[in-house]
Amino acid sequence: MASFGFSATGTHVLRPNTTLSSSSDHVRNGSVFGKSIFIKKRKVGDLTISNVATKLPAVVPSPTREGSDEHSLAAWTSVRQERWEGELVVEGEIPLWLKGTYLRNGPGLWHIGEYDFRHLFDGYATLVRLHFENGRLVMGHRQIESEAYKAAKKNNKLCYREFSEAPKTDNFLAYMGDLANLFSGASLTDNANTGVVKLGDGRVVCLTETIKGSIIIDPITLDTLGKFQYSDSLGGLIHSAHPIVTDTEFLTLLPDLVNPGYLVVRMEPGTNERKVIGRVASVEVPLFVTFHFINAYEEKDEDGRVTAIIADCCEHNADTTILDKLRLQNLRSSTGKDVLPDARVGRFIIPFDGSPYGKLEAALDPEEHGKGMDMCSINPAYLGKKYRYTYACGAQRPCNFPNTLTKIDLDEKKAKNWHEEGAVPSEPLFVPRPGATTEDDGVVISMISSKNGEGYALVLDGSAFKEIARAKFPYGLPYGLHGCWVPKN
Numbered sequence: 001m002a003s004f005g006f007s008a009t010g011t012h013v014l015r016p017n018t019t020l021s022s023s024s025d026h027v028r029n030g031s032v033f034g035k036s037i038f039i040k041k042r043k044v045g046d047l048t049i050s051n052v053a054t055k056l057p058a059v060v061p062s063p064t065r066e067g068s069d070e071h072s073l074a075a076w077t078s079v080r081q082e083r084w085e086g087e088l089v090v091e092g093e094i095p096l097w098l099k100g101t102y103l104r105n106g107p108g109l110w111h112i113g114e115y116d117f118r119h120l121f122d123g124y125a126t127l128v129r130l131h132f133e134n135g136r137l138v139m140g141h142r143q144i145e146s147e148a149y150k151a152a153k154k155n156n157k158l159c160y161r162e163f164s165e166a167p168k169t170d171n172f173l174a175y176m177g178d179l180a181n182l183f184s185g186a187s188l189t190d191n192a193n194t195g196v197v198k199l200g201d202g203r204v205v206c207l208t209e210t211i212k213g214s215i216i217i218d219p220i221t222l223d224t225l226g227k228f229q230y231s232d233s234l235g236g237l238i239h240s241a242h243p244i245v246t247d248t249e250f251l252t253l254l255p256d257l258v259n260p261g262y263l264v265v266r267m268e269p270g271t272n273e274r275k276v277i278g279r280v281a282s283v284e285v286p287l288f289v290t291f292h293f294i295n296a297y298e299e300k301d302e303d304g305r306v307t308a309i310i311a312d313c314c315e316h317n318a319d320t321t322i323l324d325k326l327r328l329q330n331l332r333s334s335t336g337k338d339v340l341p342d343a344r345v346g347r348f349i350i351p352f353d354g355s356p357y358g359k360l361e362a363a364l365d366p367e368e369h370g371k372g373m374d375m376c377s378i379n380p381a382y383l384g385k386k387y388r389y390t391y392a393c394g395a396q397r398p399c400n401f402p403n404t405l406t407k408i409d410l411d412e413k414k415a416k417n418w419h420e421e422g423a424v425p426s427e428p429l430f431v432p433r434p435g436a437t438t439e440d441d442g443v444v445i446s447m448i449s450s451k452n453g454e455g456y457a458l459v460l461d462g463s464a465f466k467e468i469a470r471a472k473f474p475y476g477l478p479y480g481l482h483g484c485w486v487p488k489n
């Protein structure tokens with residue numbers, strides 16, 4: 001009995017004029033849960049793609065399990081099989097300049113055997129790949145082979161602590177052992193399910209909030225290549241899984257438990273060594289709740305002197321109940337109910353005049369984006385600079401989760417919203433057009449869960465914020481968190 005519920009053969013959605021290769025291209029490629037995956041490799045134009053037909057036990061989550069049935073939103077239902085790859089049929093036109101791969105990571109498998117996880121963040125890392133080239137689109141998805149995931153498969157039970165889940169202990173002694181392992185970090189997960197970044201040296205690393213949950217993957221095959229082993233002696237158990245990554249540096253925060261605060265660390269491309277470059281000094285600001293900062297930059301006066309730091313974030317009105325709303329039972333049961341707590345683009349104004357107080361205000365009227373706001377991106381060329389546009393998920397009420405894609409103009413204080421009734425979009429990633437001279441010249445990529453249980457990739461024009469292409473997935477995929485763009489060089 002396979003430990004994970006997967007469906008039968010992966011179906012392949014192919015463009016009308018392509019044919020599958022001969023069976024001689026079948027490559028038996030390892031096995032998942034004792035079953036075989038057959039991969040057919042073939043050339044389509046200059047795209048090498050493989051169609052993965054998985055012969056796995058047809059164990060589909062029961063209607064009562066995970067609240068799933070063939071018509072429920074796939075966003076909150078476990079990914080139906082370990083992996084799939086194939087070319088999708090594109091409706092509309094993908095710009096020929098769009099050449100590269102959008103990788104999106106997220107917690108897409110929310111059960112083990114008969115046990116269903118409680119929280120969105122608990123799921124095992126599911127990596128989705130959208131490769132754009134010559135106006136065509138190849139999609140793939142695959143589980144990340146963390147120690148936590150492999151142990152769960154092998155033992156058919158939770159073996160490491162996840163966000164809201166802890167392994168069951170049989171007795172008090174085992175409980176004390178688990179507690180000791182918590183403080184040593186041994187029982188903390190390496191389930192790298194939160195984000196994925198491309199380092200300046202080309203390595204692609206999946207991340208979660210635990211340092212040991214830094215895992216290198218192959219951006220083409222989605223193979224798990226191994227742990228990203230930091231070579232410094234900074235130690236610690238957790239870090240921010242939301243680093244700043246450019247072609248020249250990787251910056252993140254390490255909590256300093258000895259001298260309360262955060263260390264700012266920097267790692268250069270081609271190395272695994274993080275170096276401390278500073279600490280986070282602080283001023284007092286109003287209470288706030290955020291998961292994600294959008295951008296920050298120096299505000300200067302007419303003489304070029306820095307007068308303040310402006311830092312924008314997706315701010316939940318200092319209300320922590322958003323975490324409870326992200327419990328899977330709530331996400332599955334409250335579809336269509338207007339229970340999503342309000343959120344806004346929170347703008348911090350941190351003064352440089354020595355004042356110990358900073359301000360927090362809404363950067364625009366939250367009604368512009370339905371008082372929903374999270375999962376944001378910007379044009380990476382404007383990182384750390386004064387900018388005008390951010391792309392995020394907003395709300396069209398009534399809703400229990402952000403259900404629009406939203407382009408926010410911070411100068412005009414206006415928003416443009418894309419919405420499909422009953423659908424849930426994941427984080428919109430802005431990809432600038434090579435050679436672009438304006439901030440919003442590019443495309444926005446997202447993955448959509450439709451209300452009928454299906455799913456598709458969506459490409460919007462970054463300026464008009466109108467749909468230019470979509471491509472349906474072979475089946476609905478679970479919700480995902482953060483992604484990155486890996487240009488085809």
Ligand SMILES: CC1=C(/C=C/C(C)=C\C=C\C(C)=C\C=C\C=C(C)\C=C\C=O)C(C)(C)CCC1
Nearest residue numbers: 121162163194208209210238291322373374402
């Ligand atoms: C936070 C810690 C841990 C784990 C964190 C994990 C696994 C994921 C965190 C994901 C987050 C913060 C996602 C936020 C999404 C926000 C959304 C979709 C908001 C929508 C609102 O409208 C460990 C690994 C358990 C360690 C301790 C700390």
Ligand SMILES: [Fe+2]
Nearest residue numbers: 242291292481
């Ligand atoms: Fe995040």
